[in-house]
Amino acid sequence: MxxxxxxxxxxxxxxxxxxxxxxxxxxxxxxQIPITREPHLPHVWHKSDDSPLESVCSYWTFQEQVQSLIHALKYQRKPSLGEYLGQFIATRIKLPWLSSVDRVFPVPLHPTKQRARGYNQAAAIARGVGEALSVSVDATGIVRRRFTETQTKLSRTERHENLMGAFQVHPQVTLSENETILLIDDVFTTGATLESAARSLRKKYSTTVYGLTLATAPLEA
Ligand SMILES: [Zn+2]
Structure with missing residues (x-):
């Protein structure tokens, strides 16, 4: 106490x-936390021709301070921190496409994990981003279909296979033609998670999908 x-x-x-x-x-x-010098992340993400993501962006480079923030956000029951960080980065990032966003979706946690944690940290960040951009946030717009093993020990290919078909648009969600969607996650690693979530949207709708996270690996890593 x-x-x-x-x-x-x-x-x-x-x-x-x-x-x-x-x-x-x-x-x-x-x-004081160093920001990514190339916000569209050319050093960690190479957009393939069939990528469902139009572009991606991370605000900070991942390091000690970010690790402390993410840890508090995920394991110390501080969803309000996520909202604050989402708001913080969305009001500072300068990207032309941010103003075209119609709706914000967080990358969902598997229900079992969310029950254990009590909340989805990406949804907390998404609420802050949505508030800063004055657009609506649909916290359950995308649902996680089956359990995916912890991603950290997997190779890029294994992550990709693990995530194929892991997400689907919630049956009660309807998107209008040509809506621009912003997907939110806490950290960008290979982009496999964001791409899989974006694919679930693009399978059903002709949307433009962007991805935004708090942080990614630094350029020099
Ligand atoms: Zn301080």
Whole structure:
């Protein structure tokens, strides 16, 4: 209990007090995190001819501070942090296509995982992004169909195979012609997850789909 109180009173990324209790990190610390110099991620994502994604973007380069943020977001029951970070990056990223977005969908967690965690961290980020862009967020618009093993130990091909057909558009969701959709996830690794989720949308609708995450590997990695 005591550690929880102390945690709430200090900035997640710095040894200093916060102004308010509901924000877990201060803007000053967030602004110190290096951002991706090429927001469309040419160093980690090579768009194939048949990619269902129009483009992708990550705001920060993945490193210690981002790791702390993601850890708090995923394992310390802090969905409000996700909302704040989503808002933070969406108001700072300068990309022409952001203004064309009609609707925001988070990449879903498998229901079992979501029950254990209590929330989907990508949905929390998506709410913040949607608020910043003034567009609606459909937290359950895409559903996860079957369990996919933890991705971290798999090769790129294995990840791809594992994710094929893992997502589907919720039966109650209807998209209008030519809607532009923004998919949200926490971290961009190979793009396999975002592409699989985007494919589920494009299978049913003629949409343009973009992907946005908080962070990805740095350029020099
Ligand atoms: Zn701080």
């Amino acid at each position: 005591l550690s929880e109180l102390l945690f709430l009173r200090y900035c997640l990324l710095g040894d200093h007090h916060l102004q308010t209790n509901d924000r877990l990190v201060c803007d000053n610390c967030l602004e």
